[in-house]
Structure formats: C-alpha cells, structure tokens
Amino acid sequence: MLQQTRVETVVDYWLRFMAELPTVQALAAAEVEHVLSLWSGLGYYSRARRLRAAALAIVGDHGGEFPRTRAGARALPGVGPYTAGAVLSMAYDLPEALVDGNVARVFSRLFALEEQPASTAGQRELWRLAWECLPEQGAGEWNQALMELGATVCTARAVRCGECPLATVCRARATDRVAELPRLARPTPPVSVSLEIAWARRGPLVLLEKRPPQGRLAGLWEPPTREVENGAGQKSGLWPPEFRAQKTLRLGGTLARLSHSITRHAIRAEVREAAVEGSLPTAWHWVGPGDLWRMALTGMAKKVLRL
C-alpha cells in the first residue's frame, strides 16, 4: 500500500484491510474482487492483485511466512528492491539497505549527487551509498529515520534545513544548491482528457459498468464513462443507442464537473443524468446502495457516488 502512496492516505485502508483479511492465509484465500474492493480508491490496483498473488506464494511455497532472504522476497510478485529492503530490515531487523524517493532526495542533497536519481547510474550510486551508510545494527530504524527525514524535513519543496540534523554536513547546503538537487528528469507534458460520466438511477439502484479486464483500472466498476470528442475531433465517446445522456447533473446546486488525474493525464469529467431504454450492454448492471461497499469501484466512481 505504501508504494508511491503517503502514509496518511494508507492508514484507513490498512485498518479496514487488516480487519477484513487479518492473515496471509485469509488474503490468499480471498477472491480478487474482494481484495480489490478493499483497495478501492487507493489507486495502482495492480498492487492489490500482486499482493494477493504474493500471499498465495507465501502460503504455498514458504509455509505461510514471509521469506527471510532477499532472493526469496524479491521473487514475490510486487516485491522490488525497495520493498524487499523495507520488509527485511523492519520486520526482521536484517541489515538490508533501501532506496525510496525520500532516501534518493536526502542522499542527492547530502552528497550533492549530479546523476538523476531515476537514471541507471543514479540508482546504482544511491544504492551503493545506502549500503555504505547502513549501520550494522538497527537497519530497520535507520531506514525509517532516513525516509522520515526526507518526508518531513528534506522535502521536495519548502525544505526545512534549519531543523535538519545533517545541515552542517550537507554538501548541497554548503554550496547553496538545495533547491537544484536532486536533478529532475524532464517531465513529459500531461495529456488532457475530457470525460462524460453517466448518472442513471432506477429507484434506489445506480447504473455501473465493469471496465475491461486489461489496461487502466482493469476490472473495476464505475458509472458508464466515455471519452468526449476533443478539440482535434478524435475519440468521440460511443454510447449505446439505448442510452441517452441528458442534462448535466447538479450536485449541491453546482454543475457536477470533476477534475481528476491519472499519471500524466489531466482529466476533466462532467456528470450527466442519463436515461436508459431497452436492453443493456453486458458490462452494465444496476447496483443497490448496499452492494457498493463490496464492489471494486474506481476512485472516480467513489467521488461521483459520493462514497
């Protein structure tokens, strides 16, 4: 859950997840749809699928216990170099290094590294330093302290050098280059996307569509959504003929326009009341309010449904 996600965001999801699936055996036995429903709104949903797959491997191949070796950990789905170092050092207090976004920023400044952290050379240098700095005892606490320093003091912006315990030995600080480091990769411009979201009601039921099993938000549920024709005249949304989008929905007296983002996509969405006649596409279903909590909804769907 913590991969690319802030602690504050994760906490509530983690508590619900652990209350529902408290053991690795329970997670391994759970339906993918169930796991995704607990992940609903957290994003990067492949993490949820891999977590379940890892639980299956742990139960099936490791006697229900997380591996205690780097190779064993790295072989699990969803466990990369960072996660392996994090779990082994914190859960088992093994002397394992880690590099995440925070450590990369702290080290880039502390040692005034010129390489971009995302580059191969930059990663190699960061991991070398992480191992070089690692104390023989207490690697887990060391790693957490390093990440905490990056999260609270040595931040991307509004850096708090005055509160930093390493300020006197920081090479970026000494050369007044804190704001320039770490060197950032040239950002790719975001793609603007305009969506139309259908809001169709039938008594207490709401119309939802299950997304395709591949690609973005794979297999998750959302109110029927189509990409609107953009200025260049491409990608016009294809609504079924039985379906008519009507006026823009008003929520709290204002037009229901939602801004949203998916990595490198700036999304503007408009929610429209819709009428449905005749048969529905197979992916469309009327869903009762009690079922919504048990479904794998997209974050956008939760916004629209105000859950």
Added chain:
DNA sequence: TAGCCGTGGGC
C-alpha cells in the same frame, strides 16, 4: 530504458 499504472494533498 522508458512508459505505464491512481489518487490525494500541498502550494
């Protein structure tokens, strides 16, 4: 190697 995958918060 670089593109892809979600969402929420800070400024």
Added chain:
DNA sequence: TGCCCAAGGCT
C-alpha cells in the same frame, strides 16, 4: 486553479 510529488514495480 493547475501543477508537482509521493514508503515503486513491471514490462
């Protein structure tokens, strides 16, 4: 508001 960024991993 719009942009940047975050306890990454996979292909």
